[in-house]
Amino acid sequence: MRKYLLKRFLLSLLTIWIIITTTFILMHSVPGNPFRTESKMPKVVYQNLLRKYGLDKPLGEQYIIYLGKIVRGDFGDSMKSRVETVNDMIKRGFPVSAFIGLQALIIAITFGPALGAIAALNQNKWPDYFSMVIAILGISVPSFIMGTAFIQFLAKNISWLPIGGWGTYSHSILPSVALAFMPLAQLARFMRSSMLEVLGQDYIKTATSKGITRAAVVLKHAVRNAILPVVSMLGTIATNLLVGSFVIEKIFGIPGLGMFFILSIGNRDYPLIMGTTIFYSIVLISMLLFVDIAYMLIDPRIKLVKEGR
Amino acid sequence: MEKVLEVKDLRISFQTFFGEVEAVRGITFDVGKKETVAIVGESGCGKSVTASGIMQLLPMPPAFFKGGEIFFNGENLLNKTEKQMQGIRGNKISMVFQDPMTSLNPTMKIGKQIVEGLVKHRNMSRGEAAAKAIEMLDLVAVPQPERRINQYPHEFSGGMRQRVMIALAMVCNPQLLIADEPTTALDVTVQAQILELMNKLQDQLGMSIILITHDLGIVADVSDRVVVMYAGQILEVGLTEEIYASPKHPYTRKLLASVPRLDMSREEPLYSIDGTPPDLYVPPKGCSFYDRCTEAMKICKDQMPELYGHSITHQSRCWLNHPMAQRINSANRSEGR
């Protein structure tokens, strides 16, 4: 098992490195440089600026310097903000995004598989149709539409739910729910098909033949096995959550990392763009690795195969 | 003999997209105390449906009980609620399934699976249950039971898993064990061990067994009586000796003939019955074996034969038993046809 873990870890590092390099190349392949867009400035100032950001050095050297900084956790200085470094902005924005993201994840994980299981247990009856309609809506209606709809229809009628901005806990409710919709739907659908497959297995019949209650059969035998493949999906879910967060933060005016990211694109603030991209990637890939490990721990069949008996 | 199970004119059908499939079309048989009754037949003849039906393990749509009664210790199981059936399953009637590779929960420890029923039916504590699990594994001859109860199914071989299944089924000391093709998925050598085990347990615990199989080879040693099923009906029933020594139904005779024997010569072709069983969407009006029977008569096509008794214990469902048929046959024989 340790060998496998090591391999996965190294692959993850490799992926991150590829992302860093790709981002670097992309950002520096844009013709011209950020300072050209500024109004005409004296050549000396221009040179100084270039030197400050290390843009006067050859590309290869810039790359090595940047790589070195990243390893030490330094994402550099923002080009637009005089006060904050990229690290500062990440520190400011990430907790906000993480809070909404985690809350959404919890909502999705709590209700998604439950919905899917209920649908599977009542196949072709109304709970199934009802759940699946919700699920189809969840994956068909992009989160920005969901969020906007929330603002339009819900918040106007429920006065205690703020529809934008940030400050109190209740500011996070609508955004989290809007963000949770799609992952919830995906989890529900996947759980449903997993459950259906499990319910058709022989060991369910064995369990029933022992005379234990239907509830025990469902919970201890069916769900326990059906949830495994769903766990492996969590990585993809996390990715979608991340992307969704950009949009949600924009609609609800949440000062999270996503908002910084989008703004930085608009501003052509390259260090910020790069920094946030790389940071996001690290978070994401860590989550994927984490989900992989978690899955290995839960499935008893895998542990021993890897140890090689 | 005291009757543990009495099945009377049981009819089970499945409602499908294409129509109703009559899987079990009126079967009657019984099982006595400490008796082993074998139900023999081809795939699709309805024996597994019967077994699952007794325990009410069939998916109720699309399956449904079309008629008949199942008496267990005098009470009709078909009148019981699901909750009552739960009290009976695993407790008074247990089942062993065909494929040991897929019949155990892959994510639950063996020990826990064995005593799950016990904990529910007898309200035992965890410690008592664990001890019982070890005891059961010992009973079915699984070595190192203390270590094994904490292992998972994939750590056991096929034969071992089937032993676990048996342990699981026996843990509450049931009166009736239904074994649905318990050895079909196993190697021949392992087959013998499993059958022997079941025999031994039967002696020790005094239970009745219904053994479902398509393999006549294993039936002879193990069972007291044999029920021959075909296309949802019972074609012949009798003591094991009666069935093997003097089979009365053409189907039974052909079945026996198709069991390969060690004393056959190399040149003798393997005997098999031509054709396939009838489609049960449109069940035949007459004898279901008509299309494949080399001794069929014209009456066999349109009219269902009744059960004729050859002795108190031996009956068969065939027009050949009718006095008319016997008279004509002997007439034919004397004419040299």
Next chain:
Amino acid sequence: MKTELDYSPELFQIASREDRNAEKIRRPSIKYWPDVWRRLKMNKLAMTGLTLICIFAVMAFAGVHISGFKYFEQDYSMINLHPDSVHWFGTDELGRDLFTRVWFGVRYSLFIGVMAAFIDFSIGVLYGGIAGITSRRIDAVMMRIAEVVYSIPYMLVVILISVVFTQAGQGSSMFVLIFSLSLTDWVPMAILVRGQVLQLKESEYALASESLGADKSWILRKHIIPNSLGPILVNITLTIPRAIFAEATLGFLGLGLQAPKSSLGTLANDGLRGLPVGLTYQIFIPALFISLIMFAFNVLGDGFRDALDPRLRK
């Protein structure tokens, strides 16, 4: 019990061989693809999706022309009109007819979706097919590479690429978008194809064919491909909404097509501005269309998957 006299001796004559029919097959045999189609038709939801897609496909061509307005035509006297008999979907803040613009967006979205799926399919089939056929070692390496590619968060890549090209002054051209979308999305298809090839390579009927003298390419054509078509079809049908979703999100974030061209995503983004002033139709209509397209493809893909699953035969 009936007495002997109730039966005529005639009945007890041996039945002739022709009268018995040992091998009688009572149900018509069912062919594969027509059966799949039949099962799909039974699925009302999937058929709804299919119908929607057809309508959208037709309107994607025709819709832009019906209204009589051009998508870029601005008319300052007609700004921000609610839907009426002239402008069926109303107008935007520059007086452009939204009906035309929406259908233009539909055309664009469908094109992107289909193209992205096609590229995914091509790369995927090629990559997966090769991986399945070659030696274990090369296969292992190819799969590692695919894994790494797949774990790159594709949205980030898409956004970055869009940024680069937007900066270069071109706006996100369609091809850039499609290219960046397909960059990492081909992996599931490749894995699928590889799985099918491996499975069928070892399967019994390929073996049987080979023992009968068939060579590898014949096996590929007659066995592997027809059997893989099913899951591949499902995958394609479900890739399309993913691509459309990505494009819409990009548009909404301001990274999509530049004005005056409109994608459904950018239309929604524009429509955001109309919300506070009660011009809800401006965002609602593009949003509705996005949802409908995605719904249609998802539901059709589901329908295909169910229709192809042998276990769900009724």
